[in-house]
Amino acid sequence: MSKEHPSVFISYSWDSEEHENWVTFLAARLRENGVDATIDKFETQSKTVNLNRIMVEKIKNSDNILLILTENYAKKADTFQGGVGYETNLLIRYIKDNPDKIILIMRHKGDYRKAVPFYLEGFHFIDFSDDSQFDIKFDELLHRIFQVDVMDVPKVGAKPKLEPKKIIYDRVVNGTTDIIPNFKEITDLDKNKFMKQSYAEILSHLSDFAEQTRQKNSNFDFEKDNIHNQKAIIRFYINGMEKYAVKIWLGNLFGGGSQNIYLSYGRFNIDSDSSFNDVIECEVTKTKDLKLKMTMNSMTGNNTSDAYGVTVEIWKKIIQYLGY
CATH class of the missing domain: 3.40.50.10140 (Toll/interleukin-1 receptor homology (TIR) domain)
Structure with a gap:
């Protein structure tokens, strides 16, 4: 130090x-x-x-x-x-x-x-x-x-689970590969882990977009409040005046097995999670992969399926209300 x-x-x-x-x-x-x-x-x-x-x-x-x-x-x-x-x-x-x-x-x-x-x-x-x-x-x-790093170097994460792929001669031809069944099961635990990771990535990307905007615009600023490890609020300021805010949290308002990511925009009571503007759900593809699905308002029907793509759509909405 x-x-x-x-x-x-x-x-x-x-x-x-x-x-x-x-x-x-x-x-x-x-x-x-x-x-x-x-x-x-x-x-x-x-x-x-x-x-x-x-x-x-x-x-x-x-x-x-x-x-x-x-x-x-x-x-x-x-x-x-x-x-x-x-x-x-x-x-x-x-x-x-x-x-x-x-x-x-x-x-x-x-x-x-x-x-x-x-x-x-x-x-x-x-x-x-x-x-x-x-x-x-x-x-x-x-x-x-002052011995402070210029760049925030990410921590080294856990070693990924990697397995060698078997070499298989695929004799199924003429578009009939769908006759080979995939018995892999996606559990609620798999979905929840995926959504927790996606929540953290979306929050990180939003912070990055806001920080880059602050570096480019001297009259722009933002504050991020982590209410707890599954809920945060980011407030955006122009010339010191709060212009907009987004609350993002992970939960399940309607019961069921897997969690969703909820977003509320504008000024709101941080203690109430009963209302929201957008919902991001976990979807299982035909190949038994997990992806994100945005289900409400103007983001419905877009083709984004990963955390970065979802964050881009969220950010577009935010800067629209900031007057961009």
């Missing part, structure tokens, strides 16, 4: 006034976002200091060292010139035992190899070369500093 205010030391070469201003701006943005970032200018503006001593202390004690890679930085590092050269002497030994503390920031357009010192070849860098992509790359940098 990272610190609340991780410390970061930024190493760079004095290429130009524009480049120094960019580095200063980066340090300031980091500090505004909870990172104790420092550069040489912050240390020297109010007192007389030994820069070499500062370099040693900051490299040793900071949680991360940011190296701003430019062609001039690489030249100074490879020839051990100036402050960059002094830091290179320290980092060559230090990086072997502390590679995760080093974060490379690329500020060079063209052949990136010209901006990478010899001892850093092959290391990953965050590319800040295109200023129009600054916010995206800055977000990636914050995730790295």
Whole structure:
């Protein structure tokens, strides 16, 4: 777990006034976002200091060292010139035992190899070369500093039950394969397991669609409330005002063996599950496979049969009411 205010030391070469201003701006943005970032200018503006001593202390004690890679930085590092050269002497030994503390920031357009010192070849860098992509790359940098994954990596699921298929010579020809019976039985337990999995997948896809919409639209937001493991409500906001909501739950309102997935749209009482707008049922095909069947309103008669296809139809209805 990272610190609340991780410390970061930024190493760079004095290429130009524009480049120094960019580095200063980066340090300031980091500090505004909870990172104790420092550069040489912050240390020297109010007192007389030994820069070499500062370099040693900051490299040793900071949680991360940011190296701003430019062609001039690489030249100074490879020839051990100036402050960059002094830091290179320290980092060559230090990086072997502390590679995760080093974060490379690329500020060079063209052949990136010209901006990478010899001892850093092959290391990953965050590319800040295109200023129009600054916010995206800055977000990636914050995730790295605070040790939060940029991408939510799914957990490894259970091993599927796999069996080798027997090689059978099928002598049934001329469209008469339906005379070979299939005695496989689909139980209520099979249906309920299928519907529980489908419910979880539909809810996950809806969250993904909403998250992608939020990333694309700054005035859009949503909240997902998991009432329990078989019922959730997602509320959608435009400019901070609730525009629409969908409640999705798993149950069986009319008794019987297998469960259904129910959906209610608009504003409603979350404690009442007696009314709904759409029902998703489990259907058994002629080949004894399980698929989803949407049975009410405008979704009736569509050809979707899996969780993703069903979610697309649900999402189309939601964004219609959001004014899309």
